[in-house]
Amino acid sequence: MSNHDSSYQPTTRIGKWFDERLPIMRLMHGQFVDFPTPRNLNYMWTFGGILMFCLVAQLVTGIVLAMHYQASADDAFNAIDQIRRNVNYGWMIQAMHAVGASMFFVAVYAHIFRGLYYGSYKAPREILWILGVFIFLAMMATAFMGYALPWGQMSFWGVTVITNLFSSLDQIIPGVGTAIVQWLWGGYSVSGTTLNRFFSLHYLLPFVIVGLVVLHVWALHVTGQNNPAGLDIKTKSDSVPMYPYAVAKDAVGMFAFLLLFAWFVFYLPDYLGHSDNFNPANPLVTPPHIVPEWYFLPFYAMLRAIPDKLGGVIVMFASIAILAFAPWLDTARVRSAKYRPIFKWFFWLFVIACCALGYLGAMPAEEPYVTWARIFTAYYFAFFLVIMPVVGIIETPKPLPRSIAEDVLGAGAHGGGKGAGAAAAASPEKR
């Protein structure tokens, strides 16, 4: 879609003057107003816009919190209390930020599973997908460091356990792991020094995410959007302009999402957190049961499923890295799992495995949980390393519609978009 021209026409003289000097309105109009979107998009495609909203919401609420927060071991815990009790609307803004982190992950998981189901990672969208993996990693780092900031018991011990993951490198080169961990801590244990640098990085990383998102959207606008049929836009009748069609649908999805968001913020602001984090950090007492935030649980389960320290760390990081290779591991010629009778089942099993790992990550590291975590971890990797390459070869895809228009309007409509359903689609050719 890179060759799509903007239909922007400046209407005022100053608009024209500006356009000749910095055609940013032309660019925005071309990319976000009359950009062609497939006409068969379903609600799973609204999560991209929702994610944009989440990022901006975290930035705005975060910058506000930073105005009242104190990044020191002595004051951080009380600062959050102060924000929640005394700062005007602090109770709401703090809840928006804490709940917002969870909602951000709800949306990103929906977005990722959408991509896996409809084959959005496949050519020509590999770079788009890999940028997404980097965004996911940056989000995880940001959320991890943000969770440290309230300096409660879970904050402190979560930081201790996760930074200590790097000490496993001692098993490869003795001393290197310890050196890295002490470098991260700025001391010989997690301390206020660590908290301070985490705050600095927690402020920085969201802006790195903004940069990655710009690249992500750029890559998206070069290849155009994938869609439930997994077909390319071939003729004009396959697409509708982004405004008002996709924008309106995004708005509906967004408001549904905001209802859920608001419900948590106003009725269950602390439901997604952990009660141990209402105790101030105590370096002498480990809580009996350390668990990360819910969105990290599947990865935590994989870490603990492996009896070896270094092995566990490698498996955990590999579980994310492997996503980046999906475009080349999947050998299927069709994109959408809608037309992949075998893969479809393995996909849903994969979703179940991820949820099960999430459950197991919250359970103590005992039997029978550990064995189950091993089984699901094995399946997680098998999905990428065995099922994607093998099923792609042995499976016969169901017949695809000949075009996106046909997918929406039925076989009769092929070639013009002027069939019976076209009126209902509100004459997409109108530009």
Added chain:
Amino acid sequence: MASHAEEPNRRDFLVIAGNAFAAVGAAVTMWPFIHQMNPDKSAQALASTEVDLAPVKQGQAITVMWRGKPVFIRNRTADEVKAANATPVDKLPDHVARNANLAANAEATDANRTIKGKENWLVAVGICTHLGCIPKGQALGDEKGEFGGWFCPCHGSHYDTAGRIRKGPAPRNLDIPPYAFISDTKIKIG
């Protein structure tokens, strides 16, 4: 110009040398920005702690802080020492004593984990060598794990009465910090 000069020519040399200088310069400039995150002078100042052991009865344990880390001090009973001695070193997951007062390759015998003549005292850094939790086992009612020493609830590591890892994901025995007896009932850690 480059087309008729011999390969490698003077220009290649200049390019390589120039790039090498730039790379070294970049690395040298980066170092202060990386090193600033390492433990600073105040954290490095090797604080040492003196601990009076007189009030600690047989079978009791105390925890003191050293360098921001908890140190477990346990006055072990004769049974606990016997159990530790009865465990052959080759049955241990980690064969090395991890005792800062001994050579790095000293064997993980109970004698090498303690100080001669003071074998009832076990002094160990109370940080699980897996991912850094504080194992349970210091307080009387605590779960002490399958080997009667310490149990780390985070991911289920069991340590014996000599602080040696016996079962679970932790790779190493609990570290023995540098310490010495400065009188019959007093130790200095660090």
